[in-house]
Amino acid sequence: MPTISRDEVAHLARLARLAVTEEELDLFASQLEMILTSVARVSEVAAVDIPPTSHAVGLTNVFRADAPHPGLTQQQALSGAYATEDGRFRVPRILDES
Template sequence: MPNISRDEVAHLARLARLAVTEAELDKFAGQLDVILQSVARVGEVAAEDIPPTSHAVPLQNVFRDDLPSPGLTQQQALAGAPAVEQGRFRVPRILEEEA
């Protein structure tokens, strides 16, 4: 006999806006009971002396160190630009300036 009743399954189905048949109510009650029992067993195994973990194995950062390196000069950066004005990239105006 499942610990979760057919009425509770029907209530959950209504909350989730799921249409379930009478046969499905019995089936889902049994399945939900197995799930709830499994979760309860996991709770029994957890001990006070075992610290909570987020990962089963230790993780390690695989990124390289962030070290400063020389960048492009202004002339090098602007060398491939289609248009340059006053040492900057020249782009079409998209907003009107207010006076």
């Protein structure tokens, strides 16, 4: 039976970039453990010699024609931005400058 600790949930939340609250840590720890327990049996059903399926309808070598075609204009690309500056996305600092 998989067990999942509160610390482990906090780690997952950090990896997933979710600033979860203390209450959520408790809630998700119990719920994730419950869900994982119920799905754990998949690890017993299929033998390793069964090939995995990643796509239901297999297509191989899907290429588009190597021809130029227009993409979004700068204005379209920026149309949903929270903040822009000089025609670019303005984002919070990405390095620790303090």
